[in-house]
Amino acid sequence: METAHKRPNYILIWVYLAVLTAAELALAFELPISRNLKLVLLLFLAVWKAALVGLFFMHLKFERWNLRIMAIIPLPLAVIFILAGMSEHIW
Amino acid sequence: MHWWLPLKASTFTGPIDGLFLAILIITGIAFVLVEVGLIWFVVKYRQRPGRKAFYTHGNTRAEVIWTTIPAVTMVALGLVSNHYWVQIKGRNSIPPNAYPIGIHAKQFEWQITYPGADGKLGTGDDFTVRNQLHVPVGRPIMVQLSSEDVIHSFYVPQFRVRQDVVPGMDIKAWFQATVPGTYELGCSQLCGLGHYRMRAQVFVQTQDDYDAWMKQAAQEASQ
Amino acid sequence: MTHAAATVDQMQPPYPAERGLDVYNKKLGMWVFLASEVMFFAALIGTYVILRFGATGEWARPGIVLNIKITAFNTFLLICSSVSMVKAYAAIQDGDPKKMRFWLLMTILGGATFVGIQIYEYMHLVEHGFVPSGVREGSELAALVANGTLPAATMGLYGSTFFTMTGFHGFHVTCGVISMAYLYFTKALPGKYSKQDYGGIETVGLYWHFVDLVWIILFTIVYLI
């Protein structure tokens, strides 16, 4: 049975994750940039790493759409809750 | 017994009672439609031998009608409510010339701080009275609500004003009394075993009665 | 042919059923469970974000209280154990139980070490006075709070949120390690997994990658920001 899909190169993903973690550390401590920019960049790196794990290790990239939707449904709910909670303080 | 909403004693009663009546009419019509319809169907379509029900899976036109009518009504209701909500509770709804009164809620009593002669809170001549809220009539009053322990709720039924008092937050609410008299201020958020007796008296007085009382109360407080 | 179709063929249910999601029950059940876990961590992390965003005082700067070097290594370790999990899954998919057993063992060891390091880090922090209710009086950190390097106003929140979030993540990692060990000894060793039936490995793998994903987010927002 030929493999159902071109199996992702797990080692390459591993390298990506290691590099991104190192980048986060460097960004957090060495780079003298403004706090807000650092915050945005760090969050972007975290989401990127999370996406890598989700898409390649959890095979979401090769699943059908209805399973992907089921995996993603809770995220907007979490974002709605956090935004509402935070908007309390933009009085 | 007064079967309707409590006595109208503040400027809020106009919009709130009006909206209450409007919603009562809308829901009243819907209520009568549904209940009478149910009773009529129950009587008219009772099981009779040899009769077979009308085989239908629905009617999209009817569905569209009874989806759009409630939707339109709700949107209209929403616009009207929001218009008044912004006036009553909105961020800059407090009139600038409002007369400030500090109300500090603690487990099972209200400590009410009056601005004293200079009319400003936080100045030396402020004085505090327990469970007695004196309010000049016909002027917007701004209450600065703070709580020492748990969540209480500032509620005067006749003024139609309710605002939770949250510890750690300084919340401002406003109202304007229109009818002199004595009313009651209650706590409407469960705040412990004494929640039911956390009651204060509210005196709405004319301006000079209020000034006289304040002068006299200030001396009492200063002794 | 999608990945999903591949897994459907080789796990034929004994009775006819209407076409569902083309995902076998165990895997679908795990994905549904992970959705509830996302909401659980959303509540915890959401609380942290809201409390920090609404905090009146300054928040403790990264690196003062928490030891970044050890945690960075810990993060790297969890990523490695995630990779070893995927290699175990790939091995059994290719029908090589021996290689799968090796990589599954590596994953279990990686996870156990991660929990060990985290417990060590907790003990170290409590020693220095960083406790769930904030900072213990008379400890080193209390001195730091006194001389102003640590903001006194938000240390209570800092302690509460840190210990609750990372504690429950550690609890989930421990559950993962225990269930993988259980599968290793009762299913993998007796050779119950084969090319035709490896549902258990893929399911526990999904859970493990999810736990790793949550840590990746936690590491950034708790330790680095």
Place this chain on the structure above:
Amino acid sequence: MTSVAATAHGAQAHHDDRSFVRKYIFSTDHKIIGIQFLFVSLFFLLVGGLLAMQMRWQLGFPGKPMPGGGVLPETMAPGGVILPEYYIQLVTMHGTFMVFFAIMPLLVGVFANFLIPLKIGTHDMAFPRINMWSFWTFLIGGLVMLSSLFVPDGAARAGWTMYAPLSARHDYSGASIGQELWSVSIIFVGLSSILGSLNYITTIINNRAPGMTWFRLPLSVWSLFITAILGLLALPVLSGAAIMLLFDQIIGTHFFDPAAGGQALLWQHLFWFFGHPEVYILILPAMGMVSDIIANGSRKPIFGYHSMVFAIVAIAFLGWIVWGHHMFVSGMNPTLGSSFMVSTLVIAVPSAVKTFNWMGTMWRGNLRFHVPMLHAVAFVAMFVIGGLSGIFMAATPVDMQIHDTYFIVAHLHYVLFGGSLFALFGAITYWYPKMFGRLMSEPWGKVHFWLTFIFYNCTFFPMHITGMAGEMRRLYDPNQYTFLQPWQPMRVFISISAFLLFATQLIFFVNFWWSLWKGQKAPQNPWEDNGLEWSLPSPAPHGNWEKVPTVYRGPYEFSSPQVAEDYLPQYKKLPTDREPARVPLAGH
């Protein structure tokens, strides 16, 4: 599961060699688990009712010794006279028991477990053992909550909504162990619901019988499916919040302690973010089962099946963005108040659609008034009042006047008692034959219905009026306020009606237990319904079918021109029906 295990499962359906313990106590049969949930949650319904009676005594006859009050400890009710601290425990525990341990398990625990495998045509749930654990964690949670009633300094007392900081600090509430047990118990309930929900979702998606396509599912299964999704995503947030509250109570963390930077409003956001999906968990299954019963009672297909399904889905999605309407006057940002008002008003539309569709089903039907149909019609009549009174609160300025008054208490009892509990009385009577093999007595059922209907309205409708007059919630003795004293006769009337309502439930209680052994033997299809469950003998055997049934049509083919009788079961093959295409099959 490997094919080896599967054949064993098939064999199991033939003969039953399981021990009594495995068969009835630690059973993994979805029907037995459903019945276990039924007995336990009916007990908790009784406990909740008893707490309510004590509350009504204090409100109707403040300060007078309660008959039977001598049994209560001196610290709570000296000489039978209820003290304020005991009264707020009653308020809290009545709400907690009814919501978490009576209505929710009765709707989801009992009927999701019992109905889903039967109605979609499968042997059992996708994960039978997890299903069993879902019941046992629920029972542990229930026993922990029950034990908190008897701890020395009394049970939790911050309302079933447990607002912090009153719930977080024992020096404010006066109870320490009681509050902590509440949090622990809620964590167990959360875990039990998550385990249950993931089971129902996987079973409905993957294990439907051949031919049972998504739009041939009965509406009860659709509502239980959407309820499972709501439960799956909402309960973890409650468990997380309960864990943080427990840490605030025990370890001294500061999540909700404003003195150390915590936010009191944060608990309300967490609780009501879970809370509003929760109240839809409490009503959607009732709506689904009422749809089934009304279609059966009217002998007519449900009116607008697809719009009913989309209404359920719409209610579920909108249910996540309305939670702020519980917090209009709580100090929440007013601009948030406006957005929550709009989403709340929009959610009234699907409920209206469903109500009109039920009426459309009865229109030109051939109405047969068995007891479940009586309860179902009463559900529609009462739920309309509850839904309409909800619109008063959605309008934010009006909410300022009626928030936390008895108007809200009337609203919630109209949707919860008039809605869910009436639907439950109907559903229990309707599926009782399939559960126990005997019919509940029809005349006594009617007596119970009419008395309950009358006393129920006498109890809860006047609460709208005292609520409009401004009577605040959870007051130990409203007569402290002079503007509430004229309403004391109304409170006495409500209390007496409540006592009579509670007494009427004795009829249901006796009818339920008496019919278990003495009830008339139930035929296979007593209500002449089309569902798959009626193709099984009553009571349904372990493993349901040996060979899974095949489905040829939708669930509501009543009075179909194709056949003479006025019902056409889903599993009945007509010559014109063709076999459903057997597609590659999903998991087992």
